[in-house]
Amino acid sequence: MTVPDKIRREVEDLRRQIERHNYLYYTLDRPEIQDEEYDRLLRRLADLEKSHPDLATPDSPTARVGAPPRKDFGAVRHTIPMLSLGNVFNEDEALEFDRRLKRLLNPPNEIDYVVEPKLDGLGVELVYERGSLVLGSTRGDGTVGEDITANIRTVRSIPLRLGALSRREGAELKVPDRIEIRGEILMFKEEFLALNARRVEAGEPPFANPRNAAAGSLRQLDPGVTASRHLDGFFYTVGDLSNHGPDNQWDLLSYLSSLGLKVNHLRRRCLGMDDALAFYDELLQLRDDLPYEIDGMVIKVSRFDQHEVLGTSSRSPKWAVAYKFPSQQVESVINDITAQVGRTGVITPVAELQPVKVGGVTVSRATLHNQDEIDRKDVRIGDMVIVQRAGDVIPEVVDVLVNRRTGKEIPYTIPDICPECGAHVIRPEGEAAHRCTNMACPAQVKERIFHFASRGGMDIEGLGRKTISQLVDGALVKDPADLYRLKEDQVLSLNLFADRSAKKLLEAIGGTRGRPWSRFIFALGIPLVGRFVSKVLADRFRTLAELKDATVDQMVATYNIGPGIAESVRAFFDEERNVRVAGKLYSYIKPEIPEGHRGTDLAGKIFVLTGTLANLTREEAKERIESLGGRVTSSVSSRTDYLVAGADPGSKLPRAKELGVTLLDEGDFLILLGEG
Numbered sequence: 001m002t003v004p005d006k007i008r009r010e011v012e013d014l015r016r017q018i019e020r021h022n023y024l025y026y027t028l029d030r031p032e033i034q035d036e037e038y039d040r041l042l043r044r045l046a047d048l049e050k051s052h053p054d055l056a057t058p059d060s061p062t063a064r065v066g067a068p069p070r071k072d073f074g075a076v077r078h079t080i081p082m083l084s085l086g087n088v089f090n091e092d093e094a095l096e097f098d099r100r101l102k103r104l105l106n107p108p109n110e111i112d113y114v115v116e117p118k119l120d121g122l123g124v125e126l127v128y129e130r131g132s133l134v135l136g137s138t139r140g141d142g143t144v145g146e147d148i149t150a151n152i153r154t155v156r157s158i159p160l161r162l163g164a165l166s167r168r169e170g171a172e173l174k175v176p177d178r179i180e181i182r183g184e185i186l187m188f189k190e191e192f193l194a195l196n197a198r199r200v201e202a203g204e205p206p207f208a209n210p211r212n213a214a215a216g217s218l219r220q221l222d223p224g225v226t227a228s229r230h231l232d233g234f235f236y237t238v239g240d241l242s243n244h245g246p247d248n249q250w251d252l253l254s255y256l257s258s259l260g261l262k263v264n265h266l267r268r269r270c271l272g273m274d275d276a277l278a279f280y281d282e283l284l285q286l287r288d289d290l291p292y293e294i295d296g297m298v299i300k301v302s303r304f305d306q307h308e309v310l311g312t313s314s315r316s317p318k319w320a321v322a323y324k325f326p327s328q329q330v331e332s333v334i335n336d337i338t339a340q341v342g343r344t345g346v347i348t349p350v351a352e353l354q355p356v357k358v359g360g361v362t363v364s365r366a367t368l369h370n371q372d373e374i375d376r377k378d379v380r381i382g383d384m385v386i387v388q389r390a391g392d393v394i395p396e397v398v399d400v401l402v403n404r405r406t407g408k409e410i411p412y413t414i415p416d417i418c419p420e421c422g423a424h425v426i427r428p429e430g431e432a433a434h435r436c437t438n439m440a441c442p443a444q445v446k447e448r449i450f451h452f453a454s455r456g457g458m459d460i461e462g463l464g465r466k467t468i469s470q471l472v473d474g475a476l477v478k479d480p481a482d483l484y485r486l487k488e489d490q491v492l493s494l495n496l497f498a499d500r501s502a503k504k505l506l507e508a509i510g511g512t513r514g515r516p517w518s519r520f521i522f523a524l525g526i527p528l529v530g531r532f533v534s535k536v537l538a539d540r541f542r543t544l545a546e547l548k549d550a551t552v553d554q555m556v557a558t559y560n561i562g563p564g565i566a567e568s569v570r571a572f573f574d575e576e577r578n579v580r581v582a583g584k585l586y587s588y589i590k591p592e593i594p595e596g597h598r599g600t601d602l603a604g605k606i607f608v609l610t611g612t613l614a615n616l617t618r619e620e621a622k623e624r625i626e627s628l629g630g631r632v633t634s635s636v637s638s639r640t641d642y643l644v645a646g647a648d649p650g651s652k653l654p655r656a657k658e659l660g661v662t663l664l665d666e667g668d669f670l671i672l673l674g675e676g
């Protein structure tokens with residue numbers, strides 16, 4: 001059956017449009033259309049390909065998922081071996097590297113280096129023939145890797161055809177007949193945390209770090225699983241350097257980017273090693289805030305003719321070296337294991353460690369997650385362990401050094417009596433967590449009040465953990481509602497406060513009157529109800545009476561509320577005590593319930609706020625953004641859509657510039673909010 005030309009053209013046009021939007025969304029992080037519009041294009045293309053099977057091709061954007069699982073991976077011999085890198089660990093070694101090269105190259109000036117982050121992922125090679133992705137493989141031993149083409153296709157930021165953007169814009173980019181592109185596949189930290197949370201909930205062991213998660217996901221026999229893991233990647237070189245246009249690394253990176261590949265923004269051209277060492281300090285500062293993990297930087301001689309002169313040793317090129325960061329994993333000893341009771345009664349086992357410095361921060365406690373994790377890793381008191389800190393994540397014990405045991409180590413089980421209040425501890429069926437069953441447990445009470453008073457909740461200045469502890473231990477407060485009945489002399493009796501600060505605390509508590517309804521809901525501390533869910537509930541249920549009587553069915557019928565959340569809200573209000581406390585709080589605070597809501601113009605947009613705004617507080621700016629469907633995060637990443645910069649913006653501004661994030665001053669921001 002022949003396919004009408006009109007259809008053929010439409011299919012081709014749809015593919016180009018979709019590839020372009022893929023590139024804008026996944027590679028540049030700068031989408032131009034809404035998700036619904038994108039889905040419409042993709043659906044139309046899939047429909048046409050279904051009714052005209054002749055038109056389906058393996059590089060069509062519809063072909064990313066759906067490849068059948070396989071039994072094993074085929075072997076791929078790399079045309080040109082994939083080398084590894086030599087390491088240096090300090091400035092002296094880096095300077096020695098530079099001196100050696102200068103002896104060999106005898107350059108008139110400093111050496112032209114390109115410095116890139118060393119991405120902590122997995123090396124891969126992509127082969128494109130006549131612009132289409134035909135093969136993806138792992139590095140393997142450098143000579144032979146595994147054929148992971150079907151899995152590579154599921155990585156959205158990897159183009160199935162090269163040059164998607166430039167084609168649409170008329171300037172036909174000349175793509176080479178065959179090109180082998182090399183880079184690193186990795187998992188973003190956010191994705192890693194979400195994946196591990198899902199695994200723990202499903203009773204599966206979590207991955208130790210994003211790198212292992214990426215490796216496990218890339219080597220899945222079922223590409224459907226890989227697709228669900230949302231991998232990403234950056235590309236930095238080609239197999240045969242002499243075969244393509246650019247004659248140096250700096251231009252090669254721009255060239256790869258122009259082909260449509262994702263190239264890391266944090267690259268720097270450095271004239272001489274001193275420049276490179278200065279960049280090391282910058283990268284080390286940035287490390288924790290980056291949305292993916294890096295474990296050092298790679299210093300590369302830029303000019304390819306100089307690569308020729310320098311050559312390679314058996315395993316690594318002489319023209320490049322990795323300057324490693326201090327490890328985020330260190331060894332320590334577990335002095336004790338304690339059980340920490342959270343606001344909802346969940347008991348988390350915590351390792352009390354011999355304090356150690358990890359990546360510049362002293363760590364003396366690390367989470368052991370839950371009993372299953374303790375058992376799986378066989379963690380015992382007295383064990384030598386590996387402690388890991390990654391970015392802003394809570395430190396955790398990742399491994400036990402079993403061969404360092406002396407025989408004196410003591411196994412640990414979460415007690416069946418709450419260490420704080422002596423109530424029974426249970427492990428509800430199907431859950432990984434142990435819980436204290438006593439709602440009045442002082443540890444729970446303190447955590448609940450802390451949550452109530454926290455930033456996203458009622459934001460009560462001066463009400464930190466220490467004060468709360470005194471108030472609870474002094475029997476002045478047993479639930480958040482008691483805060484509103486505190487008298488000045490009672491607060492003064494705690495000996496924690498001078499007159500003025502006692503007064504200030506009571507003023508701050510009184511100042512919560514009229515706080516927004518959604519924040520009121522958040523402050524209640526209902527399990528699974530975070531800030532976002534609070535907003536959704538606040539929009540749908542407009543008073544406390546409506547919310548406390550909402551049925552599971554009503555809640556589930558609300559967009560973004562799943563059965564787990566609905567049941568948790570229902571269970572919370574089925575508890576008479578909670579209804580009583582919430583009712584009292586409602587009458588003291590009289591939360592402000594906004595009229596209707598204003599739509600979701602900023603749906604899905606990610607904002608970072610920095611510096612001081614003249615017309616709004618941070619919290620107010622955040623509320624406006626969220627009320628329009630946007631999100632505010634604390635650190636700038638390549639996924640950030642806007643950086644709102646007030647006065648004295650600090651280090652986030654240069655970072656945002658470096659990452660190409662759209663910058664807004666206060667005026668632009670107000671206009672965007674529809675208030676300028």
Ligand code: IVH
Nearest residue numbers: 083084085116117118119122123236298317
């Ligand atoms: S260049 C011949 N650049 O590190 C040089 N490698 O330890 C080839 N890696 O196998 C590598 N980030 O998987 C290069 N910006 C970067 C890198 C990088 C991470 C990995 C790569 C390589 C390994 C060597």
